[in-house]
Amino acid sequence: xxxxxxxxxxxxxxxxxxxxxxxxxxxxxxxxxxxxxxxxxxxxxxxxxxxxxxxxxxxxxxxxxxxxxxxxxxxxxxxxxxxxxxxxxxxxxxxxxxxxxxxxxxxxxxxxxxxxxxxxxxxxxxxxxxxxxxxxxxxxxxxxxxxxxxxxxxxxxxxxxxxxxxxxxxxxxxxxxxxxxxxxxxxxxxxxxxxxxxxxxxxxx
Amino acid sequence: xxxxxxxxxxxxxxxxxxxxxxxxxxxxxxxxxxxxxxxxxxxxxxxxxxxxxxxxxxxxxxxxxxxxxxxxxxxxxxxxxxxxxxxxxxxxxxxxxxxxxxxxxxxxxxxxxxxxxxxxxxxxxxxxxxxxxxxxxxxxxxxxxxxxxxxxxxxxxxxxxxxxxxxxxxxxxxxxxxxxxxxxxxxxxxxxxxxxxxxxxxxxxxxxxxxxxxxxxxxxxxxxxxxxxx
Numbered sequence: 001x002x003x004x005x006x007x008x009x010x011x012x013x014x015x016x017x018x019x020x021x022x023x024x025x026x027x028x029x030x031x032x033x034x035x036x037x038x039x040x041x042x043x044x045x046x047x048x049x050x051x052x053x054x055x056x057x058x059x060x061x062x063x064x065x066x067x068x069x070x071x072x073x074x075x076x077x078x079x080x081x082x083x084x085x086x087x088x089x090x091x092x093x094x095x096x097x098x099x100x101x102x103x104x105x106x107x108x109x110x111x112x113x114x115x116x117x118x119x120x121x122x123x124x125x126x127x128x129x130x131x132x133x134x135x136x137x138x139x140x141x142x143x144x145x146x147x148x149x150x151x152x153x154x155x156x157x158x159x160x161x162x163x164x165x166x167x168x169x170x171x172x173x174x175x176x177x178x179x180x181x182x183x184x185x186x187x188x189x190x191x192x193x194x195x196x197x198x199x200x201x202x203x204x205x
Numbered sequence: 206x207x208x209x210x211x212x213x214x215x216x217x218x219x220x221x222x223x224x225x226x227x228x229x230x231x232x233x234x235x236x237x238x239x240x241x242x243x244x245x246x247x248x249x250x251x252x253x254x255x256x257x258x259x260x261x262x263x264x265x266x267x268x269x270x271x272x273x274x275x276x277x278x279x280x281x282x283x284x285x286x287x288x289x290x291x292x293x294x295x296x297x298x299x300x301x302x303x304x305x306x307x308x309x310x311x312x313x314x315x316x317x318x319x320x321x322x323x324x325x326x327x328x329x330x331x332x333x334x335x336x337x338x339x340x341x342x343x344x345x346x347x348x349x350x351x352x353x354x355x356x357x358x359x360x361x362x363x364x365x366x367x368x369x370x371x372x373x374x375x376x377x378x379x380x381x382x383x384x385x386x387x388x389x390x391x392x393x394x395x396x397x398x399x400x401x402x403x404x405x406x407x408x409x410x411x412x413x414x415x416x417x418x419x420x421x422x423x424x425x426x427x428x429x430x431x432x433x434x435x
Contacts, residue, residue: 117334118296150296154338158290167222193291196256200284201294201352202276 019061024120025127027112034108038101044093047100053105054111061115070112072103079103122147144203148194159186184190207267208232209360209390213343214262216248216411225411226262231390235383237399237419238392239426240408249408250364250392254282267359272411282396283353285363285388290338298325298340299333299346305356323355327381343374350381360388367395396423 019027039051058068079099086095122143129139163182164173172178216224224245230431234393237380242248251257252264255275264271268299271278286292302320311319327347332340346366353361363382367375379398382389391398399405405422407415407429415425 028416119300147295147300151294151337154336155290158338190291193286194289194294197286197292200254200256200279200286202279202290202308202356 017060017062017115019057020115022115022117025124027116028121028124031108031112035105038105041101042097044097045098048103050100054107057108058111061111063111063114067114068107071107071114075103075106118147118150152190152194155190156187159183159190209217209267210263210265211252212263212265214252214259214264216245216257217260218248218257223330224259224300226261227411227413229406229413229416234388235404236388236390237401237402237405238381239394239399239405239422240391241374241430244408245411246392247347247364248407249406250284250362250390253362253390254279254284256284257327262359263361279411280356281358282362283352283356283358285346285349285361285366287365287368289342289349289369292349292352292382293337293345296336297369298329298335298337299334301348302352305352309356319355326354327351340419341374343370343377346370346374346378347381350378352432354385358359360389361385362390362392364392366391367398369392396426401424402432 017117022030027199028087041047055068058064076116077104082102083095083099086098090098125146126139126143131140132139160183163179163186165177166182167173169174170178211227211229214224214227215222223431227249228363231306238246238249242418246247248257252259252271253266255264255278255370256270258272269278269281275427280366293301294303299320302323303316306319309316315422324333327350329344329347329351332344337345337348346369350366363380366382367378370378371384375395375398381394382391383401391402393399399419400423405415405419405426407422414429415422417425
């Protein structure tokens with residue numbers, strides 16, 4: 001046995017929490033129900049209950065406050081802006097309740113993503129879209145498009161980072177066009193390469 | 206009729222005459238193709254599974270005309286690209302390998318077993334459920350190779366599979382290719398990799414200019430590249 005290539009990441013924490021074990025369909029349905037329920041929350045008591053509820057399901061999934069923060073961190077500036085505007089328009093209580101609803105919703109959606117393998121989510125999408133066949137919808141293809149989208153996010157993020165580095169190396173970090181043009185061209189080239197790869201792998205019908 | 210046959214193949218792309226009359230018959234277990242950037246070797250590789258169609262001439266793989274039976278040929282000929290990121294189409298490692306078995310008629314359990322065996326073979330078993338984008342460059346290329354091999358092709362064509370890799374990963378991927386029972390056509394810039402190959406084609410300006418064993422072809426290529434640029 002030859003030595004393998006150097007590992008690039010730590011092994012993932014495999015978890016057997018009740019939340020991880022739930023089926024993807026159940027979790028997605030649960031997310032829908034919780035979203036609707038959140039829409040009916042309109043007082044401070046309801047908002048507090050929502051926060052406690054979210055923290056409880058995170059705890060049930062064996063995920064601590066750090067994991068919770070990781071899910072809602074990207075929202076922080078949006079929430080600050082929203083909060084300020086709502087405070088000004090609707091007053092402090094309404095502003096806090098509305099913002100809490102938003103944060104709770106994103107946290108729950110993040111929890112579903114973090115505890116569910118992509119393949120299972122795709123299976124559910126395929127199953128849910130199956131009746132669409134009557135109207136000429138191809139559920140397998142729709143699920144494939146979703147998978148390709150998920151796969152493209154890190155690839156394009158990587159491309160954007162490389163373009164930004166190249167711009168910085170040439171002292172043009174504030175030039176929007178110098179960033180956008182190579183990014184768009186690079187993305188289109190990626191799309192071509194992806195098409196070629198799909199054909200090479202037998203998806204050319 | 207077994208083997209890969211190119212019969213007076215010309216390829217013109219966007220006004221450029223990329224291949225200018227290539228005729229070869231490849232029956233060896235290990236064939237390497239070397240040549241400068243823009244020499245047409247990548248196009249030559251893409252002809253072998255129908256990703257590029259000849260403008261004139263014919264390409265036959267085990268008797269099947271690539272232009273007419275593209276699908277059937279692609280089932281026989283697996284293709285490894287230079288940039289594994291372009292080839293990996295699914296978000297996680299095991300899903301990407303399983304993707305190659307879509308429409309193969311295998312049951313879920315059979316697909317799972319074959320995917321697991323393939324990942325095991327390439328030292329990726331521990332990464333089955335990891336996001337593909339977190340793998341190292343070498344691991345990504347091994348994943349790309351696993352995804353090609355899981356559908357059990359007769360021929361593996363690899364287009365500069367080690368160009369983006371460091372020395373250690375280059376050696377590892379090269380060892381994997383060398384260990385395959387399948388026929389391999391390797392396009393490469395890395396002359397160290399072709400020493401064990403049975404036959405080496407040197408492509409220059411759209412033509413096969415040398416077709417010999419490595420001991421003859423590699424020095425001839427070095428001499429060709431050492432010649433002053435016209």
